[in-house]
Structure formats: structure tokens, C-alpha cells
Amino acid sequence: MKRAYLTAGVVSALLALAACGQKTETQAEAPTAPAEPAAAPAATDSMSGMNMASAEPAKTAKATGTVTAVDAAGGAITIDHGPIPEANWPAMTMAFKAAPALTQGLKAGDKVAFDLKLENGGGEVTAIQKQ
Ligand SMILES: [Cu+2]
Incomplete structure (x- = not known):
């Protein structure tokens, strides 16, 4: 009984570590994913004209x-x-x-x-x- 309890404890600890690892990966990817679609139009914009960026109205x-x-x-x-x-x-x-x-x-x-x-x-x- 004691051994089974320990084993279960180790397994759940490993699962917790695994879950933590997954969570860290997900969090690391999350900020880059939304940033890419936002950066794409900006890059297209600057390529459409010359590299004389200015915010002047048309x-x-x-x-x-x-x-x-x-x-x-x-x-x-x-x-x-x-x-x-x-x-x-x-x-x-x-x-x-x-x-x-x-x-x-x-x-x-x-x-x-x-x-x-x-x-x-x-x-x-x-x-x-x-x-
Ligand atoms: Cu010119």
C-alpha cells in the first residue's frame, strides 16, 4: 500500500512536470502567433512605397x-x-x-x-x- 501510494505520487509529480512543460511551451508560442498577422500588413505597406516612411496624410x-x-x-x-x-x-x-x-x-x-x-x-x- 505504501509503495503504491509513493508510485502514484511520483507519477502525478511527473504528470505535473509534464503539464508545466507543455504550459511553458504554449505560453512561449502564444505571443508570437498573434504578432505575425499584425506584422505582415505593415511589411507590405512599407514595400508598396519608397522607404521614406512618414505619417503625413494623403x-x-x-x-x-x-x-x-x-x-x-x-x-x-x-x-x-x-x-x-x-x-x-x-x-x-x-x-x-x-x-x-x-x-x-x-x-x-x-x-x-x-x-x-x-x-x-x-x-x-x-x-x-x-x-
Ligand atoms: Cu521621387
């Missing part, structure tokens, strides 16, 4: 430039643009988001005038025409 601007690349499938156009004071940008070559319908018919070398929606340090072309 503004619009008009600019002119020369198309250097069109990525209709990727929804982007790269333009060697003149200064854009609204965005505090000097003249530079950069990629903008652009709906495929807007960039249809445009190709590298085209001189363009375009409207921009500025946000998060990047810009989206909302209208564009050849000059």
Missing part, C-alpha cells in the same frame, strides 16, 4: 517627367520626375503605384504629365498623359 500633386519603366502587371510605373514640392522631393527617378489601365500604351522614354496621390512616403499615379 496629399495630391501634379508633376511631369519621363517614363523609364512600365510594370503594368505589377501596377507600377517608374518615372524620372521633376521636383515635387508637395512631397518635398527633388527631381529623381522613382517607382509609383499605377493602375494597369493608366499605364496602358505608355513606354520608357515617353514624356508625361501626371497626377499623384501622396501617402506614406510614396505616391500613386491617379492620372497620366503623354505630353
Whole structure:
């Protein structure tokens, strides 16, 4: 009887240890699981524009430039643009988001005038025409 009692005590102690071990693992995983879905949209966001992160509200601007690349499938156009004071940008070559319908018919070398929606340090072309 005494031995059986001891054995039961050892077994329950081992079970308690095992339960503790499982609990620790679960707790260690818990914080990382919810963090991943939250981090994913942020990473996508910063990749959609240039790495000039800012929390400024959306503004619009008009600019002119020369198309250097069109990525209709990727929804982007790269333009060697003149200064854009609204965005505090000097003249530079950069990629903008652009709906495929807007960039249809445009190709590298085209001189363009375009409207921009500025946000998060990047810009989206909302209208564009050849000059
Ligand atoms: Cu720029």
C-alpha cells in the first residue's frame, strides 16, 4: 500500500512536470502567433512605397517627367520626375503605384504629365498623359 501510494505520487509529480512543460511551451508560442498577422500588413505597406516612411496624410500633386519603366502587371510605373514640392522631393527617378489601365500604351522614354496621390512616403499615379 505504501509503495503504491509513493508510485502514484511520483507519477502525478511527473504528470505535473509534464503539464508545466507543455504550459511553458504554449505560453512561449502564444505571443508570437498573434504578432505575425499584425506584422505582415505593415511589411507590405512599407514595400508598396519608397522607404521614406512618414505619417503625413494623403496629399495630391501634379508633376511631369519621363517614363523609364512600365510594370503594368505589377501596377507600377517608374518615372524620372521633376521636383515635387508637395512631397518635398527633388527631381529623381522613382517607382509609383499605377493602375494597369493608366499605364496602358505608355513606354520608357515617353514624356508625361501626371497626377499623384501622396501617402506614406510614396505616391500613386491617379492620372497620366503623354505630353
Ligand atoms: Cu521621387
